[in-house]
Amino acid sequence: MSKRTIDFELATPGLGAGGAPTRVPLAAGPAGEGQEHDLGGEHLLINLGPQHPATHGVLRLVVELDGETVVRVIPHVGYLHSGFEKLGEYRHYNQIIPLTDRTDYLSPMANNVGMAMAAEKLMGIEITPRCKVLRVIACEMSRIISHMVWLGTTSIDLGAFTPFLWAFQERERIYNLQEMWTGARLTTSLTRVGGLMADVPDGFVEGLRQFTQTYPNTLNEIDRVLTRNAVWAGRTQGIGVLTADEAINYSLSGPMLRASGVPWDMRKDQPYLDYETYDFDVPVGEHGDVYDRYLMRLEECHQSNRILQQTLDRLPDGPVNVDDPRVILPPKSRAMSDMEAMIFHFKQVMEGVKAPVGEAYVGIENPKGELGNYFVSDGSAKPVRWRIRPPSFINLAAISKMAEGHLLSDLIAINASVDIVMGEVDR
Amino acid sequence: MNPSVDALRATFGSAIGRAQEACGDTIVTVGSANLLEIMRWLRDTPGQRHDYLVDITAVEYRDRERPLEVVYFLRSLERKADLRVKVELDPSGELTVDSVTPLWAGANWLEREVYDMFGIVFAGHPDLRRILMWETYAEGYPLRKDFPLRGRFSRAEQVRQALNANPEAHYSIEELSIAEAYDELPPDMRERLRRGQRGTVPESE
Numbered sequence: 001m002s003k004r005t006i007d008f009e010l011a012t013p014g015l016g017a018g019g020a021p022t023r024v025p026l027a028a029g030p031a032g033e034g035q036e037h038d039l040g041g042e043h044l045l046i047n048l049g050p051q052h053p054a055t056h057g058v059l060r061l062v063v064e065l066d067g068e069t070v071v072r073v074i075p076h077v078g079y080l081h082s083g084f085e086k087l088g089e090y091r092h093y094n095q096i097i098p099l100t101d102r103t104d105y106l107s108p109m110a111n112n113v114g115m116a117m118a119a120e121k122l123m124g125i126e127i128t129p130r131c132k133v134l135r136v137i138a139c140e141m142s143r144i145i146s147h148m149v150w151l152g153t154t155s156i157d158l159g160a161f162t163p164f165l166w167a168f169q170e171r172e173r174i175y176n177l178q179e180m181w182t183g184a185r186l187t188t189s190l191t192r193v194g195g196l197m198a199d200v201p202d203g204f205v206e207g208l209r210q211f212t213q214t215y216p217n218t219l220n221e222i223d224r225v226l227t228r229n230a231v232w233a234g235r236t237q238g239i240g241v242l243t244a245d246e247a248i249n250y251s252l253s254g255p256m257l258r259a260s261g262v263p264w265d266m267r268k269d270q271p272y273l274d275y276e277t278y279d280f281d282v283p284v285g286e287h288g289d290v291y292d293r294y295l296m297r298l299e300e301c302h303q304s305n306r307i308l309q310q311t312l313d314r315l316p317d318g319p320v321n322v323d324d325p326r327v328i329l330p331p332k333s334r335a336m337s338d339m340e341a342m343i344f345h346f347k348q349v350m351e352g353v354k355a356p357v358g359e360a361y362v363g364i365e366n367p368k369g370e371l372g373n374y375f376v377s378d379g380s381a382k383p384v385r386w387r388i389r390p391p392s393f394i395n396l397a398a399i400s401k402m403a404e405g406h407l408l409s410d411l412i413a414i415n416a417s418v419d420i421v422m423g424e425v426d427r
Numbered sequence: 428m429n430p431s432v433d434a435l436r437a438t439f440g441s442a443i444g445r446a447q448e449a450c451g452d453t454i455v456t457v458g459s460a461n462l463l464e465i466m467r468w469l470r471d472t473p474g475q476r477h478d479y480l481v482d483i484t485a486v487e488y489r490d491r492e493r494p495l496e497v498v499y500f501l502r503s504l505e506r507k508a509d510l511r512v513k514v515e516l517d518p519s520g521e522l523t524v525d526s527v528t529p530l531w532a533g534a535n536w537l538e539r540e541v542y543d544m545f546g547i548v549f550a551g552h553p554d555l556r557r558i559l560m561w562e563t564y565a566e567g568y569p570l571r572k573d574f575p576l577r578g579r580f581s582r583a584e585q586v587r588q589a590l591n592a593n594p595e596a597h598y599s600i601e602e603l604s605i606a607e608a609y610d611e612l613p614p615d616m617r618e619r620l621r622r623g624q625r626g627t628v629p630e631s632e
Contacts, residue, residue, distance in 0.1 A: 251533025
């Protein structure tokens with residue numbers, strides 16, 4: 001009768017050999033003509049995604065339903081596969097950095113840091129004290145924006161609209177600072193092997209300090225609206241439970257692992273960038289459900305804010321780049337006037353930075369979990385193998401285990417609680 | 428040197444190959460024959476307790492003479508110690524290695540990815556199919572060194588295949604079997620399921 005119905009009919013099926021639409025075979029229907037159908041024993045297969053806002057990207061879940069209960073979840077990933085690891089084998093180390101922006105695009109600066117640290121470990125480069133603190137700032141700013149996006153989208157998934165607006169407002173303030181520093185809001189390409197693309201500009205420190213002073217207010221507001229909200233608690237408590245042993249067995253990392261009660265945080269347990277000298281706490285959950293994962297991320301925002309305040313107090317003066325002309329490009333003015341600087345500039349741009357034969361793995365605590373960068377070098381300027389350990393890919397693998405037996409609407413909550421970014425899952 | 432290496436040698440003897448330090452990390456090469464046994468020992472033995480599997484990946488070198496490596500990153504959460512275990516595979520021989528999914532559920536997707544990207548078969552894996560590339564992908568294994576950056580097929584061929592692809596071929600065998608249980612499959616897909624066929628590359632008209 002209405003056009004809408006007809007669109008729906010045409011949109012679901014595929015095309016048969018003759019170009020005529022065929023019925024999608026997995027939808028339920030009567031088994032035979034004139035037969036009485038027993039609805040009670042019938043299972044339904046539905047496709048969730050890949051184009052669906054609640055799957056947080058191009059994730060496709062084939063779900064077998066018994067009524068409203070999820071019997072089986074079969075995830076399909078790869079719709080956003082871009083072959084970054086293959087591309088990395090054809091690029092100099094510094095040319096790989098823009099690729100890392102596009103993996104987990106909600107925390108680009110932290111990805112830049114992780115990749116640069118792996119290359120530096122491979123080449124044996126020790127970065128400057130100022131660079132270390134600036135990289136901590138980059139990592140914690142990324143954690144805040146990533147968790148704010150997570151909080152906003154998850155609250156929308158579960159029917160709360162207001163926290164989304166508050167969270168995105170805060171994210172916007174960090175994005176402004178990020179834009180001030182790197183010139184980009186999303187594709188930051190902040191780091192270079194041996195240092196940073198640029199020092200922070202004038203006014204950045206004041207801007208960040210102002211942010212850290214008012215940011216906890218927003219967190220407290222979100223806390224007041226959600227944490228003891230009956231609807232929120234009802235939708236999230238006891239949903240998608242993983243025990244500590246299961247979380248370890250599934251190789252989960254980050255807030256997913258800690259919500260299950262495993263106190264593991266790369267910043268505390270295998271410290272890098274002098275994280276051991278900062279005063280912060282790592283929240284650990286006990287139930288391993290969606291609610292605990294929410295509490296983890298909310299508290300991590302408070303802790304990141306604390307770390308940011310400490311970095312601003314201790315930010316030392318000095319250069320951001322190591323003093324090594326083989327690794328760091330000379331300033332443009334010198335490259336144009338000084339013969340030696342020009343040669344170094346030429347060699348670096350044309351030949352790249354050569355890494356010694358060997359391999360290095362660096363895992364850092366990204367907002368989503370442990371981001372690993374693994375380089376294997378045969379002595380040339382391009383890596384033989386660049387592997388990203390993608391935290392959200394590995395966390396997502398547990399979704400079938402978590403969702404089976406719950407209701408379909410809980411599957412949405414569980415999927416949201418994993419905090420996936422398809423750019424990173426598919427790479 | 429990491430004490431785990433000496434303990435491994437004492438327990439498994441000649442199955443343990445060379446051990447090396449790279450940038451402060453310990454790498455130990457083991458034979459593929461008793462991989463599962465060695466991994467189980469590393470996971471369960473008190474004093475080792477490498478209970479956390481960080482990652483599985485593979486490396487192929489530009490030097491064609493060098494063997495392919497399957498790399499396992501293990502971690503002991505108690506002792507805060509990492510260990511990297513490698514298995515070497517002869518590229519001219521059969522690329523098969525035992526799956527560690529009986530030990531770590533997290534290995535499931537990681538091994539699927541290695542299979543997808545390198546063509547290394549994990550024996551005993553419960554669901555070894557492509558994960559990032561689609562099931563009918565016929566160009567080979569993208570992260571192998573003999574795979575060109577732009578793919579094996581021309582752009583025109585890739586477009587032609589994409590346009591001719593049957594969207595229903597994207598259902599996995601497992602999904603087809605669920606639908607079959609409820610008499611929901613059309614005959615051609617039922618036939619595909621019976622053959623256990625994973626879908627085919629569409630032919631040109």
